[in-house]
Amino acid sequence: MRKVGPILVINPNSSESVTEGLRVALSPVQFPGGPVIECVTIDEGPPGVVSQRHVDEASLRTADLIETRPDASAYVLACYSQPGLDLARSITKKPVYGIQDAGVLSALALADLFGVIAVAEGSIPRHMRNLRRLGVDGRLAGEVALEGAISVADSGHGEESYAALVKAGLKLRQMGAGAIVLGCAGMSGHRRRLEEELGIRVIDPTQAAVAMALGAVLT
Numbered sequence: 001m002r003k004v005g006p007i008l009v010i011n012p013n014s015s016e017s018v019t020e021g022l023r024v025a026l027s028p029v030q031f032p033g034g035p036v037i038e039c040v041t042i043d044e045g046p047p048g049v050v051s052q053r054h055v056d057e058a059s060l061r062t063a064d065l066i067e068t069r070p071d072a073s074a075y076v077l078a079c080y081s082q083p084g085l086d087l088a089r090s091i092t093k094k095p096v097y098g099i100q101d102a103g104v105l106s107a108l109a110l111a112d113l114f115g116v117i118a119v120a121e122g123s124i125p126r127h128m129r130n131l132r133r134l135g136v137d138g139r140l141a142g143e144v145a146l147e148g149a150i151s152v153a154d155s156g157h158g159e160e161s162y163a164a165l166v167k168a169g170l171k172l173r174q175m176g177a178g179a180i181v182l183g184c185a186g187m188s189g190h191r192r193r194l195e196e197e198l199g200i201r202v203i204d205p206t207q208a209a210v211a212m213a214l215g216a217v218l219t
Contacts, residue, residue: 004035004073004217004218005035005071005072005073006035006036006037006038006071006072006073007035007036007037007038007072007073007074007075007076007210007213007214007217008038008040008066008069008072008074008075008076009022009026009037009038009039009040009076009078009206009210010040010042010062010065010066010075010076010077010078011039011040011041011042011045011078011079011185012042012045012049012058012061012062012077012078012079012083012084013041013042013045013046013047013048013049013058013079013152014041014042014043014044014045014046014047015041015047015048015152015153015186016041017153017157018041018152018153018156018185018186019039019040019041020039021156021157021185021186021188021189022039022078022185022188022206023039024188024189025188025189025191025204025206025207026039026206026207026210029207029210029211029214034214034218035073035214035217035218037210038072039078040065042058042061042062042065044061045057045058045061046058047151047152047153048119048151048152048153048186049079049081049083049152050119050120050122050123050152051122052126054081054083055081055083055126056083058079058081058083058084059083059084059087060084060087061084062077062083062084062087062088063084063087063088063091066088066091066092066096067091067092070092072094073094073095073213073217074094074095074096074097074213074216074217075088075092075094075095075096075097075213076096076097076099076206076209076210076213077096077097077098077099077209078099078185078206078209079099079185080099080100080103080118080123080127080183080184080185080205081100081123081126081127082098082099082100082101082130085098085101095213095216095217097209097210097212097213098209099185099205099206099208099209100127100130100181100183100205101130101134101209102205102208102209102211102212103181103182103203103204103205103208103209104116104131104134104136104181104205105134105208106179106181106203106205106208106211107179107180107181107201107203108136108139110178110179110201110203111177111178111179111200111201112139112178113139113140113141113176113177113178114139114140114141114177114178114179114180114181115140115141115142115143115144115169115172115173115175115177115179115180115181116140116142116143116144116172116180116181116183117143117144117145117146117165117168117169117172117180117181117182117183117184117187118143118144118145118146118183118184119145119146119150119151119152119155119183119184119186119187120145120146121145123145123183124143124145127143127183128143141172141175141176141177141178142171142172142175142177143183144168144171144172145168146161146164146165146168147164147167147168148160148164150164151186152184152185152186153186154186155184155186155187155190156186156187156188156189156190157189161187161190162190162193162194165187165190165194166194166197166198169194169197169198169202170198173198173199173200177200178200178201179200179201179202179203180194180198180200180201180202180203181202181203181205182202182203182204182205183205185205185206187204188204188206188207191203191204191207
């Protein structure tokens with residue numbers, strides 16, 4: 001197998017606990033002789049990328065980081081709002097993946113209609129703009145936000161966030177979703193348990209993006 005550089009998974013928020021959750025979620029796709037899957041935190045970022053201002057600020061920080069890491073074979077933007085996706089693609093010839101795109105495309109391969117669980121209601125209009133850009137909003141069963149004040153860092157840990165994910169997932173299933181995309185990288189810790197509870201496929205979009213990156217750099 002030819003030697004390739006690491007796949008750089010970028011957490012644009014400052015929560016190291018979210019980044020550690022990504023490392024755990026991605027450990028099953030790390031294999032001997034394969035590219036290193038390196039998860040990094042942008043320490044100057046907000047605790048969670050929630051507002052449009054957060055997205056715009058994170059875009060520049062993400063681009064700055066990519067420019068310092070030309071050794072990487074591919075880049076994954078591990079935030080559902082995909083801050084700096086177009087900017088990143090303008091400054092590197094390496095593949096750059098946004099996790100919303102990857103998660104949604106994976107869901108479309110598995111089900112006629114898909115649903116999305118968002119951390120906050122305010123994020124949904126931003127997510128919808130990207131679905132329209134992809135041209136797949138007609139296959140969206142719905143997007144449901146978690147109830148309660150649950151942070152990005154807490155969305156994948158503890159019983160409170162899990163209960164909120166189950167409630168949102170049941171609603172999406174009733175709306176006709178045959179697959180559900182977790183609308184935040186921080187939710188990864190609950191994916192497997194949630195999938196068993198709901199009885200339909202639940203997609204961790206960061207796992208989906210890294211799987212695509214592996215396919216690109218190894219073929």
